Amino acid sequence: MDTSQDIQHDLSSFTAHALSLKRIYEGVAPGDLVLLDEPGTGTDPQQGAAIAVSCIDAFRKKGAIVVVTSHSDLVKLYGLSTDGAENAATAFDDTGLKPLYRLQYGVIGQSRAFDILRSIDFPSEILREAEGIASREGSSALARAMEDISSTSSLKEQARRDAEQAARLREQAQEIFQEMQREKVSVSLRYQRLMEQVEELARRPQPRQKIESVRSSDEARELEAVLEDVEPARVLEVQPGSSVTLKGSGARGRVMDISRDQAEVLMGHKRLKVRLDQIETVESEDRGTSERVRVRSEAASGYVFPVKVVGMRVDEALPIIEKALDQALLSGQRRIEIIHGAGTGRLKSAIREYLKGLDVVKSFSDSPMEEGGGNKTIVMFEAG
Numbered sequence: 001m002d003t004s005q006d007i008q009h010d011l012s013s014f015t016a017h018a019l020s021l022k023r024i025y026e027g028v029a030p031g032d033l034v035l036l037d038e039p040g041t042g043t044d045p046q047q048g049a050a051i052a053v054s055c056i057d058a059f060r061k062k063g064a065i066v067v068v069t070s071h072s073d074l075v076k077l078y079g080l081s082t083d084g085a086e087n088a089a090t091a092f093d094d095t096g097l098k099p100l101y102r103l104q105y106g107v108i109g110q111s112r113a114f115d116i117l118r119s120i121d122f123p124s125e126i127l128r129e130a131e132g133i134a135s136r137e138g139s140s141a142l143a144r145a146m147e148d149i150s151s152t153s154s155l156k157e158q159a160r161r162d163a164e165q166a167a168r169l170r171e172q173a174q175e176i177f178q179e180m181q182r183e184k185v186s187v188s189l190r191y192q193r194l195m196e197q198v199e200e201l202a203r204r205p206q207p208r209q210k211i212e213s214v215r216s217s218d219e220a221r222e223l224e225a226v227l228e229d230v231e232p233a234r235v236l237e238v239q240p241g242s243s244v245t246l247k248g249s250g251a252r253g254r255v256m257d258i259s260r261d262q263a264e265v266l267m268g269h270k271r272l273k274v275r276l277d278q279i280e281t282v283e284s285e286d287r288g289t290s291e292r293v294r295v296r297s298e299a300a301s302g303y304v305f306p307v308k309v310v311g312m313r314v315d316e317a318l319p320i321i322e323k324a325l326d327q328a329l330l331s332g333q334r335r336i337e338i339i340h341g342a343g344t345g346r347l348k349s350a351i352r353e354y355l356k357g358l359d360v361v362k363s364f365s366d367s368p369m370e371e372g373g374g375n376k377t378i379v380m381f382e383a384g
Contacts, residue, residue: 029064039068039075049074057082076108088104233263246265253272340375364379
């Protein structure tokens with residue numbers, strides 16, 4: 001029995017339905033909310049769907065907000081193809097055939113009539129006949145077009161979400177990069193302040209208290225604090241057996257042992273103790289399963305001539321001296337000469353303070369007077 005029929009006025013269900021749509025159209029105003037449940041029913045499905053779409057569009061043109069529930073493919077197509085309209089479907093548990101009471105926007109709802117009938121033990125012979133009729137009839141051109149549009153819409157939505165995620169990741173990467181840049185600048189400034197204090201100490205002999213004040217300064221403490229909570233070797237991915245190169249020289253070797261901030265590296269037939277920041281890991285050259293350690297030294301085979309750093313600042317001279325010492329050691333030299341000049345004596349003092357901290361240095365002294373005296377330092381290496 002169709003409960004939408006109006007017996008008192010002798011109206012069919014479709015006529016009563018149409019009069020309701022007419023009254024809504026005549027009375028609707030901008031900003032009104034119109035709720036329609038299965039508009040266009042009670043007559044030929046195609047004609048009813050066309051009437052439903054026309055009414056929805058007319059209500060929207062008069063400024064109303066329209067919410068429609070419908071199984072009509074034409075109404076769904078209207079939602080897909082019209083600006084300002086959007087399809088939505090109730091989320092559905094396919095396994096339990098139960099609604100999840102949650103709307104999914106941008107999704108076209110699918111009718112599950114046969115599945116629902118099967119779940120309530122609907123007469124199987126009727127169900128089989130209905131499925132056979134539906135199968136023979138096949139999907140309409142409109143349904144296929146709607147499927148294509150829905151698929152395109154889903155792909156566009158996915159592309160939009162991917163683009164938004166990529167934009168967020170780019171923004172996060174930019175923030176991380178900027179933070180790293182700020183940290184680099186901050187560390188550089190702290191290092192610069194520390195070097196100024198070191199140069200001041202090197203300028204002339206200082207009381208022990210002055211040296212300790214530099215060591216306990218905020219800049220020194222900040223740099224030392226970086227190493228307190230981390231293992232430098234783990235962060236730099238250096239471990240016994242790692243293949244490494246000596247920065248600035250191209251010499252290649254194998255890490256034999258590691259302390260907190262130093263590594264013992266076998267280069268050729270020599271074992272060198274170097275700071276972890278002086279080496280970097282490279283891909284191993286080992287082949288097969290052989291356990292034999294193969295190390296190739298790319299160090300220059302020629303003699304390293306005297307290093308001239310006259311007129312340079314301490315922070316300019318020390319990296320040059322460091323590289324020259326490495327090359328001299330790898331080429332098998334027992335000594336090297338450093339020409340620093342006299343000047344204020346600050347550069348000479350800083351160089352000698354640096355040499356004191358190197359395990360490979362056996363001794364250093366002024367050159368003979370006829371070769372420059374105190375303007376040049378002779379460095380002797382430990383026997384390899």
